[in-house]
Amino acid sequence: MGWAKTEGGSKMCIVKGPFLIPLLLAGQVQEDEVVDSKILEYCSIDKKGKKSLGELEQEFLQALQAFYYEGKAIMSNEEFDNLKEELMWEGSSVVMLSSAEQKFLEASMAYVAGKPILSDEEYDKLKLQLKIDGSEIVVEGPRCSLRSKKVYSDLAVDYLKMFLLNVPAAVVALGL
Structure with missing residues (x-):
């Protein structure tokens, strides 16, 4: 894939093939720029400029929080x-x-930022309700307490995945 600049100054993505050779010979392909007019603002295939999925999710949640709790929009519709x-x-x-x-999620982010939007009782009640409903959002990985010297975890063993991962090894071992 290559990038070409048209006479009007706009850039377009081109695919390798018979169309790439005339543009290369004309010297119109630019190596450093990665711009495509056909993609969304947040979709960038530039390794330097693309935000990670976590950063995009955080930006999404911040926009929701600002709109619903603070009453202001930090980005356009x-x-x-x-x-x-x-x-x-x-x-x-x-x-x-x-x-x-x-x-x-918004309450967790706001608490970490030092601006809690829920009281501790409301937060605990919401977390308990989500656990009862089976939401994976409240599942936490292993964590430990230095005072009590105990390790806590909300995770559960997935026996189906363990079985599926071990089937190929069993087939090879049994020579089937």
């Missing part, structure tokens, strides 16, 4: 829709969260 569409294409589960799950 079009930018928000583009961001939401990009997250859906990336396979992010944040876009598909229920309102309670979004509220939990």
